[in-house]
Amino acid sequence: MKNRSSTLREAIEEMIAIGQLPPGAHLDETVLAGQFGVSRTPIREALIQLASMGLIVIRPRRGAVVAEISPQQLVEMFEVMAELEAMCARLAARRMSPQEHQSLLSAHHACEQARDAQDPDAYFYKNEEFHALLYSGSHNVFLTGQALALQRRLRPYRRLQLRVRDRIASSFSEHDGIVNAIIAGDADAAMTLLREHVVVQGQRFADLIASLPLLATMSGSTQSTNQS
Missing domain, CATH: 1.10.10.10 (Winged helix-like DNA-binding domain superfamily/Winged helix DNA-binding domain)
Structure with missing residues (x-):
């Protein structure tokens, strides 16, 4: 307890x-x-x-x-997050069991429902569950812990990204490729796709920086928390 x-x-x-x-x-x-x-x-x-x-x-x-994060720190942290998650995906493609595949598919379907409902808050939480399954699917306890720690640090900014126009639809489409690669056991493809899914660069980074003022105005009901 x-x-x-x-x-x-x-x-x-x-x-x-x-x-x-x-x-x-x-x-x-x-x-x-x-x-x-x-x-x-x-x-x-x-x-x-x-x-x-x-x-x-x-x-x-x-x-x-x-804590406040400068734009330079933010892009650096997302670069590290992308590499950690890419490692998780590579190992998950090699190590996930059929039962874990089913859990991943269920989480993917939950993301789809949130996308179809056009509910960014619901998608945020279902997306976290999806990524957490990828971390645990690596079957590397140390790596999972490191990924979860940095995910927590970046939570406000990962949530903010989903407020950018069309990002939820793009995110779900990227998930689809990641899921297919993992279930097929294609470690290299899973690693590449998840890295590209997480890293923020180019227009995505510009959109994120332009949206930062929204952090002061975003609202939502406070969840009781065991969803990360």
Whole structure:
């Protein structure tokens, strides 16, 4: 069972991911404690956990703020994310079992339903589940942990990408090729397709940077968090 600080950490992480707490936002322990109906101690512990993940920055005598990423850092982080996921795809194509293939197909179908419903929030969560199955399908615990850690760091920005026009349709189409390559056991194709799916460059990067102000205005109901 998760302790209270871990549950709070996940709730605050979700608020960051959906833009309720945008980059640069101040995190007041007293305000958060009142919002969640707890004392400041578990809030402080949750903030320390978030700082260790790189999602927030705790400044001595100045409090905590949601971490900001420069455009250069953002593209570098997406480059690393693309390589980590490409490694996962290559190993998953070699190691996933038939049962895991069925789980991946089910997650792919859930993404399709969210796409057809034109629901970017639903697609965001189903997309995370899809990628998490690719990580675990690598059957490399260390690699899976590294991929999940960086995925968490980039959650607000990966979600924001889905707000760019036609990105959900493109994302699902790219998933389709990845799924087919993995089920066919084509490790090289799976690796290449997933790398191209994640990396942001050219027009995709320009669209992402132009959309960054939306992080301050994006809204959505705060999920209770075990969806990442």
